[in-house]
Amino acid sequence: MSDSLKLQYVISDEDFTRAGEASGDVKAKLKMMGVNPEVIRKVSIAMYEGEINMVIHANGGVIDVIITTKDITMILKDKGPGIKDVDLAMQAGYSTASENVRALGFGAGMGLPNMKKYSDEMNIETEIGVGTTVTMKVYF
Amino acid sequence: MSEFYTSVHLDKDLCKGCINCIKRCPTEAIRVRNGKAVIKKEYCIDCGECIRICKNHAKLATTDSMDNIHKYKYVVALPAPSLYAQANNLDDVNIVLSALKEMGFDDVFEVSAAAEVVSLLSRRYIEENKDKWPIISTACPSVVRLIRVRFPNLVEHMMPIRPPMEIAAEMARKRAIEKTGLPSKDIGIFFLSPCPAKVTSVKSPIGYEKSNVDQVVAIKDIYPKLISAMTHVVEQNKVEELSQSGKIGIGWGRIGGEAAGLLTDSYLAADGIENVIKVLEDLEDRKFSKTLSFIELNACTGGCVGGVLQVENPFLAIVKLKGLRKYLPVAKIHEAPPDIHPEWTQDVEYLPVFKLGENMVESLNMMNQVDELCKKFPGLDCGSCGAPTCRALARDIVRGAANEKDCIHILREYIHKISDEFSHL
Structure with missing residues (x-):
């Protein structure tokens, strides 16, 4: 008997077509649990944004997901360049994405703002040259 | 009429129990049980993919004469x-x-x-x-x-x-x-x-x-x-x-x-x-x-x-x-007849048919069991057990609709084990 479900996803930066697989899997699992559809929508949007961010900005990383009967916690950990100015990065529309990435339709500067908007709690720990850990929580 | 009527059905005599339809079904609605395909009505969306793939013409659509x-x-x-x-x-x-x-x-x-x-x-x-x-x-x-x-x-x-x-x-x-x-x-x-x-x-x-x-x-x-x-x-x-x-x-x-x-x-x-x-x-x-x-x-x-x-x-x-x-006018009807009722009259509600447990606690436990089972299975998704994937079999087992030994790889290990035990008697 376990009161939580622990999942781990390794996010590769090598294949852009695979971005979204982790959030897709979590979405499928939440549906199977019978979680409220509106909550599932929040989780999958927030996590997908985070996943894409890791691919675009941080050469991938690892996402740990802990699902309990009350909430879901997503810990997105990367060894990327770190975020220089978190307050600036949180501003809607601000982006450091390359032209290449923008050409794919990403890099609109809505990643972090959307992650904040669709999660109930969000915490960012970042260190330049070391990496970033974003923890998001959504209550059921 | 039940909530889950389906037109697609099986001719048991023609079904050979192969795995073509279970692999093709987009909602994983089909299992082979006792050598015959069985359709889970609540999962089936009547897309007809199984009719298309069945070489034995055992999948049919109910239609009128x-x-x-x-x-x-x-x-x-x-x-x-x-x-x-x-x-x-x-x-x-x-x-x-x-x-x-x-x-x-x-x-x-x-x-x-x-x-x-x-x-x-x-x-x-x-x-x-x-x-x-x-x-x-x-x-x-x-x-x-x-x-x-x-x-x-x-x-x-x-x-x-x-x-x-x-x-x-x-x-x-x-x-x-x-x-x-x-x-x-x-x-x-x-x-x-x-x-x-x-x-x-x-x-x-x-x-x-x-x-x-x-x-x-x-x-x-x-x-x-x-x-x-x-x-x-x-x-x-x-x-x-x-x-x-x-x-x-x-x-x-x-x-x-x-x-x-x-x-x-x-x-x-x-x-x-x-x-x-x-x-x-x-x-x-x-x-x-x-x-x-x-x-x-x-x-x-x-x-x-x-x-x-x-x-x-x-x-x-x-x-x-x-x-x-090519030579037809763009449209021949330019006004909706006033006396018809085109709108839906009933709300459509989401039916969570794929849900695992009755409640969150149960679902969470079942999901953990599914993960544990998946570690045991070879992950070949061979279909020999009658389920389309190893994960689908794991879910069936957790739901009580299948057995671990339905997996031929697990069964083989089990037979090896007991035959070893026999030889040591």
Whole structure:
């Protein structure tokens, strides 16, 4: 008997077509649990944004997901360049994405703002040259 | 009628228990149990993929017989627009329509004519409901069923307008009553169907209480008779002027046709059930721009011309439809008849049929058990156990519907183990 479900996803930066697989899997699992559809929508949007961010900005990383009967916690950990100015990065529309990435339709500067908007709690720990850990929580 | 009627069913005698259908089913609705395929009705969306793949022709669609025309005093045929694409060298829809009368129908009412009404109403609905963009087409019953069981957040995006088949049936019935003075029960409305999903939507509609269609006959079943009747009406000079639809209506027979009738560029059209699922997944994750107004989705490749009850290759059928539409006016119906009821009358609710447990605690436990089981299985998704994937088997076991030793790899290990024990006795 376990009161939580622990999942781990390794996010590769090598294949852009695979971005979204982790959030897709979590979405499928939440549906199977019978979680409220509106909550599932929040989780999958927030996590997908985070996943894409890791691919675009941080050469991938690892996402740990802990699902309990009350909430879901997503810990997105990367060894990327770190975020220089978190307050600036949180501003809607601000982006450091390359032209290449923008050409794919990403890099609109809505990643972090959307992650904040669709999660109930969000915490960012970042260190330049070391990496970033974003923890998001959504209550059921 | 139960909540989960399905037209697709199995002929047990023909089923060899192979794994082709379980692997092809997009909702993992089929298992092989005791050497025969079993369909879980609540998962099935009647897309007909299993009918398409079954080499033994053991998967069938329940349809009605043409002989049922004798049960009514006055019978009307409703040909789906894709029917016109089944015949070779057809340059006039009236030949098909006259041939249907030759076959015993008292009247014909083109579904393509009603499709023009639906196009009109859809244009209005889309314009008036920008907050619900993109609006998802509900003309394909398999797509509606898929959304109902798998995409809770997209239910509100569905176009709440009855499909052309239903509008045609309502209009045809009214016309028949006016013409004959007969009571409704004496009039038989026969839809000539490209697919099993339409049968299901007649027997067990979603969005409205009751269908106006009385019988659903498979296009492939009437095809041989229709061809000879067509030859006959041409030879006997009996072709009547019966057609009431233009380019827009007939275009509905193929993918993109419904969208074309909306006269906008802001649409997406996808066909083939796997592609449909991909679009719905991405739509649910909000990957689409808010300026996209409409999404047309057809479970069959090519659209309705690709239905499993059709005869012609869907791609050739599309070519034929194009040729047929060439000289037609854009539309022949420019106003919705005031006395019809096109809107859905019932709310559609998400049905979480794939849910694991009764509550969150139970589900969470079951999901942990599924993960544990998956670690034991070889991950080959070989299908020998009768489930489409190792994960599906694990879920079946956790639900109590299968056993670990259904996995032949686990069984083999087990046999090795006990034979070792025996040899040491």
